[in-house]
Amino acid sequence: MKKSLMIGLMVAALVCAFALPSVIAGNAPAADMVLKAPDGKMKKTPVPFPHKKHEGLADCLVCHHKAADKNAIKGCASEGCHTDNSKAAKREATGFYQAWHNKKVKNSCMGCHKAEKKGPKGCKCHPKKK
Structure with missing residues (x-):
């Protein structure tokens, strides 16, 4: 026994x-990911995003603001988040474009980079097409 x-x-x-x-x-x-529009239609090239490099700079729920907790986090282009990539939604807070480019809120890429005075500001995020 x-x-x-x-x-x-x-x-x-x-x-x-x-x-x-x-x-x-x-x-x-993933440690490194590429940010693309949910419908695949982008005028500029997709953006390489070093997620691992951003971990620990802020609480995960700052950027992933719709998640109830860290176990409920989804990507920004997931259903119910920033999925609208239409021209009409470009200026809407829920639009895909604003998730990255809105300089007035700290939970967007451009807003955080502006507030923290670190990282690329402007279109330097989009690599040149080869």
């Missing part, structure tokens, strides 16, 4: 040691 209990506890400990980090990391975004 003691032997089977010990084996069971050891198996449980091994499962926790190896499986738990995978479950926790399952929600983690």
